Amino acid sequence: MVTIYLDYAATTPLDPAVINCMNDLAKNYFGNPSSVHAFGQRSKSIIEKARKRIAEAIGAQPKEILFTSGGTESDNMALVGAAIANRDRGRHIVTTRLEHPAVLETCKYLETTGFDITYLDVDTEGCLSIRQLERSISDETVLVSVMLANNETGVLFPVREIGEIIQQRNILFHSDGVQAFGKLHIDVTDLKLDLLSLSAHKIYGPKGIGALYIRSGSKLEKIFHGGAQESGRRAGTENVPAIGGFGEAVEQLAVQREERHRIKDLRDLLEKKLRELKSGILINGVKSERLYSHSNIFFPNISGENLLMKLDMNGIAVSTGSACSSGSMQPSHVLTAMGLSAERITNSVRISLGRFTTQEEIEFTLEKLAQVVNRENTRVTHDPR
Numbered sequence: 001m002v003t004i005y006l007d008y009a010a011t012t013p014l015d016p017a018v019i020n021c022m023n024d025l026a027k028n029y030f031g032n033p034s035s036v037h038a039f040g041q042r043s044k045s046i047i048e049k050a051r052k053r054i055a056e057a058i059g060a061q062p063k064e065i066l067f068t069s070g071g072t073e074s075d076n077m078a079l080v081g082a083a084i085a086n087r088d089r090g091r092h093i094v095t096t097r098l099e100h101p102a103v104l105e106t107c108k109y110l111e112t113t114g115f116d117i118t119y120l121d122v123d124t125e126g127c128l129s130i131r132q133l134e135r136s137i138s139d140e141t142v143l144v145s146v147m148l149a150n151n152e153t154g155v156l157f158p159v160r161e162i163g164e165i166i167q168q169r170n171i172l173f174h175s176d177g178v179q180a181f182g183k184l185h186i187d188v189t190d191l192k193l194d195l196l197s198l199s200a201h202k203i204y205g206p207k208g209i210g211a212l213y214i215r216s217g218s219k220l221e222k223i224f225h226g227g228a229q230e231s232g233r234r235a236g237t238e239n240v241p242a243i244g245g246f247g248e249a250v251e252q253l254a255v256q257r258e259e260r261h262r263i264k265d266l267r268d269l270l271e272k273k274l275r276e277l278k279s280g281i282l283i284n285g286v287k288s289e290r291l292y293s294h295s296n297i298f299f300p301n302i303s304g305e306n307l308l309m310k311l312d313m314n315g316i317a318v319s320t321g322s323a324c325s326s327g328s329m330q331p332s333h334v335l336t337a338m339g340l341s342a343e344r345i346t347n348s349v350r351i352s353l354g355r356f357t358t359q360e361e362i363e364f365t366l367e368k369l370a371q372v373v374n375r376e377n378t379r380v381t382h383d384p385r
Helices: 014-029 037-056 070-084 101-112 130-136 161-167 240-251 253-275 304-313 331-339 342-346 359-381
Strands: 065-068 092-096 114-121 139-145 172-176 195-199 210-214 294-296 348-352
Touching: 014 240, 037 065, 037 172, 037 195, 037 210, 037 240, 065 070, 070 139, 070 172, 070 210, 092 101, 101 114, 114 130, 114 195, 130 161, 139 161, 161 172, 161 359, 240 253, 253 294, 253 359, 304 348, 304 359, 342 348
Parallel strands: 092 114, 092 139, 139 172, 172 195
Antiparallel strands: 065 210, 195 210, 294 348
């Protein structure tokens, strides 16, 4: 059975260099980083090396990088930490309806503790109105959280413009950069960000490790209590192999940057050939600026779940949306927020490409998709009902 992986937005395979790095660290760097002896200090040096690599990748200082267990914890730490630390100034937070569940569910929790959340709408292409955001800000606003790129459609948000708007208003600005990191050039100073969430497993690094950028001077309450790890900001013994693997994955990002044009060409080929089938296939968010690796596609006459299973039987892996929401049996909150029809929401799948995607794989996928589309169109045409 051919096995074709087209779900890079959910997670990525480990880079071979990351595997080698982590194997070495697991075997030879087992000392507790908090220990003062040589074993501990060797482990600590790995953490600081990775911290420096990640900081350099986003234009930050090493001391501004806090290691977490992944994007979800980073988002929780940013939102809850900022809300609690700044509640004496106000209890209003602004975000969008298209955010990852790690942000939306955290905002719902904060609502139960007395915070007022404004959820900004988007248009049918997934674009956010800057004017709407400006109007939503009040004297009570302490935090704005807007993702860099949407994980389902790949649509980019105007983070730089938002940063310019709120920079002079004494409001913390957070962005979930998990999906964009490694695909876009990110400079936290240029974007005027105070907080940025990152995760290793989207950039060919290990799962279970992420980072939160915290601009120096930002007021943030810690939510983990215990030891003095991470300069007292997050208690718990550090996962040295995972942190080192994260650092190595960042080091390998240069390889991915060289692949951007090739991956985009494959994504564009996929969409072009599908539109040529003339079967009413539509690309969600196609008129917006998108990540080069994402394609969210509506297929008439067949549900996304059904199409996913048919492709999986042919050894092709795609998804119907966010992997973190796939078990909820609820329609995509992203496509719903875009105001798309129920049919378009239900019959859409996400295909995401990555470093190891080949043209042969895309051509095989197109062949199987054409077969499914033609079969379903024929079935609908001859349906006796």
